[in-house]
Structures are given as structure tokens and as C-alpha cells.
Amino acid sequence: MSEEDRPSGITRRSFLTGTSLTVAAAGILKTSEALAADAAAGKVQGPGEVALTMKVNRVIHHVKVEPSTTLADALRFTLGLTGTKVVCDRGSCSACTVHLDGTPVSSCMTLAVDVGTREVTTIEGLADGDKLTPIQEQFIAQDAMQCGFCTPGMVMSCAALLSRNHHPTLDEVKTAVAGNLCRCGTYPKVFAAAMAASGQKPPRGTQVVAHAEVLHDADAAKHEKERPADDPPPWPTSDKLKIVGKPAPRVDGKLKVTGQAKYTADVRLPGLLFARRVVSPYAHARVKSIDTSAAERLPGVKAVHVVERNEGAKLRNPPKVAEKYPTVRYAGQAVAGVAATSQAIADEAAKLVKVVYEPLPFVVELDDARKEGAPLVYPGPVDMGGSAGGGGAAKGLSQKGNVRGPARRDKGDVDAAMKSADVVVEGEFVTHVQTHSALETHGVVADWKPDQLTVYASTQGTASVRDELSTVFDLPKAKVRVVTDFMGGGFGAKFGAGSYGVLATHLSKKAGAPVRLMLDRKEEHLCVGNRPATVQTLKIGAKKDGSLVAIAQSSHGNGGIATGGGVGWIGTSLYACDNTRSEQSDVFTNAGPAAAFRAPGQPMGAFAVEQLIDELAEKLAMDPIALRDKLDAGPGSPGPGGNDAATRAARKAERHLGAERFGWHKRRKPASDAGVIKRGLGMAQSMWGRFVDLDSACEVRLHKDGSIEFLSSVQDIGTGTRTAIAMVVAEELGVRPDDVTMKIGDTQFPIGPSSGGSKTLLAITAPARVAAWRVKEQLYKTVGDKARALPLKKAAAKLPTESISAQATRSADYGGDPHGGYGGVQFAAVAVDTETGIIKVERMVAVHDCGRVINPLAVQSQINGGILHGLSYALYEQRHMDRQTGRMVNANLDQYKIAMAKETPEIEVVLVDQYLGRTATDANGIGEPANIPTAAAIANAVYNAIGVRIRTLPMKPAVVLAALGKLDGKQVSL
């Protein structure tokens, strides 16, 4: 037999989908001629389900699908092959890549009915049983994955390349994956994996430099002495440990590269219903009536729900008589939802819901919203509490029109001090709205049963979803279970149940069936979060010797209908200065609510302060690093963290390690290149707070057969949490990470931390180690100390009971407050085409600290990701709102531009270990510190290249050309 057909009969999966039948090899084998006959010309098929035969991964399937069903949906829903992911659904991101006769295509833009006799290969069909292909093995070895949602598409693109080109150049690799979008920033490792899979050396700079310097905080030993009696003895430095501190492949790598990892978008339950939201086309409107009757009558519709929750901020003085329906305050806001037996029916039903709107005046841009007489987003002052993602504006701030605030932080006398300055540098800095654009959209599968609500959620905080649903539906927490096995990226936007999660739960409750509500790409851009646009003035006064005497900062930020438009604390806290003032205001607009986005406010703050410090250095004829050596010394203004002595020591080491590695001495005067292409070097610093979350618990179980389980509700959002915890537990128990069965992402388990604020490993690794240590001590207490000489498995066999377990909760930092922070320094080399305004970032060097590094491989991936976010923010990303209608015009992934393979510079990552003696592991996070300085470093490099300061992000060609004076006055509107 030339065709390999795997006999499988009717699986439970295919039974559930009801429309797929796989053929046993011994039975009806279709020849390709017979398959061709099925696709016979001239026969009109549909509308309505059409019988198809498709060969997928060497197995012939008979399916029934609509002619309009895409191949992606046929694979994912009809055949249960969920490895192929749908992200943009428009052929712009290649996440849905499959092979047709070995040729990579976008399956979301291919109709199932059009596949014909072409053989389909999906990610599930690449490996030969358990034997992975070299590219899959290298994806694991090089850590070419993070959240894993883009991974199947990436692997399929690389596999297609390698099957026709056994020795690709780096450029050919980049071209092969040029269509594959990754939001986590895996590109450098993807290149390395493809090169390694073809037996070639990975590109220069791919290997992370770990433990480049080891810093011991002066108080570390003192702090360690303060640890609780039931905490284990402190670990030595990582060079003396077996597993921790050494590069480790992800324990879930195989699941990701084979398409087995299940995300919320992949969850299928018996009787699953599909939901669609009914959304407002108006940016601002009163809802006069909603008539759902026609939708309810449509066959297949099982539930309809009208939204009663308001979105956004709360009026301080709400009207005595509430409006019948929540006011619509942005185009795309949901007013109702429907659930039906298929997505197509749900989509049709949503169109049948009759909503009568009374459109109101609206305003969508920051400048317009600040003007006197601008349309009001809210009729009066509002407050907004923090969400599970943090933030929340200070209560009770004054509000005039759409401008709320400022929130003020004052130290000393700024105005007097500014007068005494020898040198003043100042500027106005503008940034635009960036949307999170995680590859997996926000969404849930909500399963309301009489005695339990189970919600599968794509979330950064399983407990945050549980808590919100428990409150909204008045359920005891014990009866609400949230599950996140894998999730496809969050970057700060995925906390809490969300309006969509609450809606799905209502629909499930009404229908008595599980309801799947995944936002589509457009909804994802509009409704669930963004990084606010900001306008900031920063003025710094200094003495001739460089010391700062005054910093005055004033900013306005546009978080749509939400607050959160700040510029962080880095502007007034990073450098020593006795007189500082920060006034940060929110400006409301009729646009989707902002949400915390990878170091909220800080990249904007860094973009301003790091450029002004460079300007100051130039005015004083000082090297920018030398000036920072002088100024990055205590005390800066108090803030959430990052300006303590230990963090300053880290940054000092990082400045010099980085300068040496980068070749900072090669930096020339600004605009040194005579030709059209001008090159330059720049650097910038990072500052983040070390946020301690004590609400972080876990359990470790040891079974008599030696198997080990770790249990916690903590979730892995792509950072490698699962692997880092496994490494910590394995280190403590003297086993390998693969020996630890990781059970995370489920609120049935002890409640661990949410994943945000760069605090996950900071919160969970200590109790993970403590629980493992306690279980170990309990074991030897039970079976005798002599068993310490045995391998753990043999010692466990002596247990009198089936298993033992120990729980642990994060104890306070040893020695108490303060919490400290993170440093980080990045260097950028750019080339600017001064005729086209195109900026290319050619190389970056990033030196970072994160306490004790648990897994250098994963930390490097995180830093690559932070840099790529920052680079993309600096150069490409911008939400465009149409002022005429108040609608976003680029709510997709081809005109909302995100950096991809060919924009990826060479990135060298250098890690510094820092032992603070604060916890049982001393591990910190890294996600946000890695994102904060990137745009600033690039901007400083651009100045060095062209001799002109750019104070607007993104630095698009129009912005660069305007700065260079290449646009005649009439054409500067951006």
C-alpha cells in the first residue's frame, strides 16, 4: 500500500462532532481517482452540509460541512484536530498554516470543499508517532516557543522550507516565516531552530550569556537569617545547584510542537453552543430598545442575553433614575449576546437582534477630547477601581470635561529649584495607542451546571476569573472552577472574567449547555484592552556637573472609556533629584477601555526621560553612560520600585557589561554618516517594581511509587512558569524536571498568583520549593533518616500510606520590606534611510537582572519578547480611529502592524544574577523590565544616527521625514 492509512474507527471525538467518520484501512480504501470523482465538476452542492472526502495526516476522512466552512474550521471543529490555530482569520498571520501536498497555505483562507484530492498535513501529522521531526526537536532545544499559539504555524512553515531546502541561509529562513506572526517574540529562536535542524550553526548572539555577573546584596545574609523556622535553608549560588540556573527545555515543549497543547479556543464539550455578541456600530449612543424575538425564533438559537453591566468607569453621582440599558460609549461595545448550535447560526442570530440606538456626540482622539466644549464621554466625574490586572485610578480626583486628574506626586520645590538650574532640557513626547494583540483572543467556554460552574478561560489569572464570576452570579467560590491549561498570550489584558466572560456564563445558565465565546480579531482590537496614547511634557533642570536639581512632568493619557493613561514613575524616580513633580491625568474618549499592557506607563515614561538625559549629556559634553553612572544613585522620588540600592547596583553592572559587549566605544558624533543611510547607537535604562504577592499557594504530593505532583492554580502564560516550577521542585527533591507532574491552571488546586506585574516566579517558586522541602522532610520523618541516602523513589516505596503531601503559601520576604525592584539596560544599533524615513534596528544588546535566574533559556525568550514588543511599539504599531464615525479602521493584523521575522534584529541577552536573600529561591520575574527601555534605546540611537530628536511614537516614515524637514509644511498631519 503506497498510502498509509491509520485505522481508527469511530473515536469518541468523532462521535461527538457527529459529522466525521474515519475509514479503517482494511475497509474502503479510496484511490485518488475515486477521491477526484467525489469532486466531480458540475454538481451543485449546498447550501447546507455537503459530503466531502479529505485525506488529512495520511488518514481518509468523510465529513459533512457547509461549502462556506474553511479548512481551518473543518480541521478544528469537524475533525477535532485543534493543533492548527485561527488567529486573524484573514490570511495575515499564517498561524493556520497547513500543507496541501506539502505546500504551505493559510487554511483559514481555504475552503474545505476546495481541498479536493490534495493531501492535507497538519501539525499533528508531522511527527511519526512519538518520533519528532528535527525541526520540532530543535524548537524545543532552542526554546523557539513561548505561549505556543503561533508554534504550529511556525513549525509548518519551517518544515516546508526544510523539505525543499536542506541548507537554508538565515535570510531564506526569515523569508519562509515572514508571514508568521508571533506576539511573544520567538523569532530569534525560530531562526536558530531552523538553522540547527538543518545541521547549521544558529545565528550569532543566539546563545544567552547567563551569570555574566553575580551580585550579592550587602544585606542578603542578614535577610536570610530572618527566614521562618519552617522554611528550608537558603540555596547556595546557582553554580552549586544541579538544575536551577541552567538552560532547560520546556517541560510542555513537546505538547506545543505537536499541536497537542489545548487552549481555551480548542476546548470542546458535549452539546457545545457557540456565541456571538451584538455590538454597537456607534461610538456613543443611548440604547432605546432591544428586541431579541427574531433572534430567539431562529432554529438552533438556545439562549439570548441582554447586557446589563456597564463598562468602563463608574459615575460618582449616578442619575437617580438609571437608564434601562447601559450607555454605549465606544463602537464595538456589546449590548447583547446569543448562543446557538453553530457559529454560523449564532452569527446570523446576532444580526436579527433589533437594537434601536439614539446616537450621541462622540470624541475619539486625545487632543480633541481635551478641548473646551468637547463631547462628554461621561456626564460627570467618575471613579474606576483596580481590576485583577492592577491599576485603578486614585479615587476622588477632580474631573473637568473629559479630563480627570491630575494624580500628583510632589517632592521638594520644583519651581524654585528649576530657576537655579544651569542647564534645562525639555520636550513634549507623544505616543499612540497600542493594542495587546495576543494571538489567542480573549474568550471562555462557560459550562453552567446546577451544582458547579466550570469556565475554561484564556486568562492570566484563573482565580481572578473565578472571583469575578462568583461575585456577579452570587456563587460560592467553591462552586466556581476556572481552568487554563494553555493560553495564547495576554500581556496584561487578560484578567478577570471580562464582559464577554460574564455574557457567556449568562448564556450557558439560560441554555443549560456549555457556551463557547471567543472574540474575533476585530473585537479583540476594540474591546478588551490597549496601551493608552499619551502626551507628556518633561522638563529637567541640572547643574553644570550634571546633577539634577528639578524634574517637572505633566502628562495626559487616553485610555478610552477607562483610566490608566499614566506614564509611570520612571521619569521622576530613576535618577537622583530632590525636587520632582509629576502630574498625570486621564482623558476619556469614546474608544475601547485600556488595560494594563506590559509595564503600564513605563515605556512612555522611559521614552521621555531617557531621551532628555541623553540631551543633557550632550549639552554637558558627557558620555550618556558616564552621566547615568553619576545620576543613577539614590534617592530618586519614591515610587513603586526600582530605585533602591540593590537595583541601582544591578543597573550599574548592566551598563558596563552591556557597553563592553555592545561596543559602546564605537559610538560616534550624531549624524556622522555622510550618505543617505545613517547609522547610530543608543541605550536606555529600565526600572520596574518587585511586587510581592503573598496570596500564592501550592501543594506537592509524593506517591509511594515515587511519582511527584505539583498543584496550584497558577497559570503559564507563555513565560515558562510550568518549567521553572518543575525545575525548582526537582532541584529540591533531587529528581529531574520531567519527573514532576505539573498540575497548574486550575482553581481546584491551591490558589496561586496571577501572572502579571512580572511577579509570578517571585510569588510561586518560593512556596513551590518550600512545599517540596516539607514533603521531603515529612518523608524522612516517616521512613527514617537513613533513607536520605537512597534515591527518592526507593525512599518513597517505604511509605506506609499511598501518598504524602505538603502545602505552602508564600511567606513575606525575609527581613520584611522594602520590596526592591528590577533594573535592566538595553543598547540599540539602528540604520535610518533618510530619504524614505525607514528605520531598521540592526542589533540589540540587553543586560537584565531577575534575582536568581531559574531558567536562562526561558528568561532569554522573555527578554527577546519584551524587546520585540518595544521595537514594534517604537516603529510600527498604531491604532487608527476614524474621527468621522468614531470607529477603528485597522482592527485586523495586516494594517495594525506588528514586527515580524524580517524586523527582528540580532539580539544578545546577558543575564546578571542577583542574590537578595529574600525568599527560598530568590527568583524574580522579567516580562516587564524587558519591555520598558526598548523604544527609548531605539530613539536615542536614531538621534545618534540622524542628529534630530524624534519625540513621537511610533517613528513611522512620516514622522521621521517630518523630523528631517523632508515634508513641506502642508503635509505634516499625522
Added chain:
Amino acid sequence: MKSFEWVQAHNIDDAIAQLAPGVVVKAGGVDLIDRLKEGLDAPARVVNLRGVAGLDAVTAPGELVLGPLATLAELEANADVKKRWPALATACAHAATPQIRNMATIGGNLAQRPRCWYFRSADFHCRKKGGTICYAQEGENQLHAIVENRTCAIVHPSSIATALVAYGASVKLRGKKGERTLPLEQFFTLPEKDVTRENVLAPDELIVEVRVPATTAATRAAYHKQVEKESFDWPLADVAVVLEMSGRTCKKASVVLGAAAPVPWRAKSSEAILGGRTIDEHAAEAAANAAMQGTTPLAKNGYKLPIFRAIVRRTILAAAGGAA
């Protein structure tokens, strides 16, 4: 998307015979499926041309003859195209993503509807869709036309057309009443003619062939697509230059701009400057400046002018300095 009847065409005449209101013919399906998903179109029947044998031929007996289903990937890789019509190969190699290039056909690429974000979104009932407003005039027009942009400001979406028009390609259309061949340049129409259409295809016509005149050792060509992001992006500006040389003198120049106008835009004044002269920096710069004379940029797309000046100049020099 709304469902539809589906039928596999026997051959191209069968597809043409079925054309009627509510019936569309699908080639690669890339543009069609995007429009169906957005709800811009909702045909009752889709007739599948893909899979009909023999329509994807790429032959170069002298001129280049392309079947309508030849994919962009096939054109990119074809040895004859790369050698004798390099500007076309380059244009194909830089279009879309590798996956889309494997699927997209030359016929579909030429007939595709615009990428203007107002047109592409069901949220806006713009002039091109039968409404009364061109939202780009006062709106977000960063990516729109810098000339012939008062009625409708779309830019023509096919970067392949930029190269083909520069090579003087022609296109053969077949309808129920017969065939006609016309220069590709005349296939595309300005909004003033009929704002709801971009080309002369009659409702019962399909593109059945594209022909590109033979090039000689004296032909010099180059194509450049200026994007913001190299990986995957629509052009901010693109240009194709085809020069017929005689020794070091340019006898005839063809300079075509993409992403400048609702149709591939011949920079006639540039061509006039280049014709009959040695191509050097000076000539190229003069031609590049001339290309932007008479443009009428909108509030947000004036930045395209310096970009066009730069890339027109560079592409003329690249063409002159390169091989046929």
C-alpha cells in the same frame, strides 16, 4: 460567512456561462474569502475555477504567456520569468506572505478589490459600495492615493500590475459574447468612470490570459516595493521601471507607480525625461522629481512624495545598472 451553492467548473467557459447576478467565480479565493468573511459580498453561488487543469500554465516561447490560475509563487520561481522579466519576479516575490503566494493567482490578483480600510470594512458604506461619502477624503488617508483622489482615494491593490503595466502587458478577457484583448493599462479604470468598479470586466467576463511582450538583451528592468515592514505589508509606494536601452542611451522608458493612484500610474513626464538620454544620477533624479509633479496629496499622505522621489530615482538607476 453566509453559505452558498458550490460548484466545480468543468472549464473556464463553463465558469463564464454560469456568471450571473449572485454568482461569483473563485480562483485562489484569497480576495474573495476576505470579502465574504467581512460580509461585503454574499453570493448565492460560488463557481470554483481552481482545480481546472491547464489554466495555470506559464510559458515563454517569446512573449510570456500566463494562464489565469498561475500562482504568484509559480511566477516567483519560474526560471524564464526571473531571467527575462525580473521586475515581475521581484513583484511576485514580495507580495503578501509565502502562504498567500502559494494560493493567489495572477487573474485573481489583477481583479482583486481595493484594500482601502473604509472599503474593506462593512462598517462604512462608502461611495465605492454605493454610498455617498468617500471617508478617506477627510479621514485616515495615510495609505491612500496622492493623485486622482478626489472622487475615491483608493490605491490600486495589485503590486503585480505595477510591474506588468511597466512591461506593457496585455490581458485577454472572455465573456459570453467572445473575447477581447487590451493593454493591461486600459483594463483598470479611474473612479470617475464608475466609482463602484476598478476595471472594465463585464459582469460575464473573466480574465483568461495575460501576455507580456518579449524582452531582449537591451531591456533593463527593476521593481521596488517600499513597505513599512519587510516581513509582510502592503506597499506605501511601489515602482516598476522598464528601460529599452541602446548602448548607454535609453530609447524608451516605462515608469509605473503603484500605491499612488486608483490605477497603476504611468509617470509619463518621467518617461519623457528618460527617453533618448543616458541614465545617470542626474537623469534619474530629474525623472523622480517629475513623477511627483502635479500630485494632489491628502492631509495625511504627503509623506509618500519624498518616498516616491527616492524609490523612483533608485529604481531607475537599479534598472539601468542591472541586467535584462
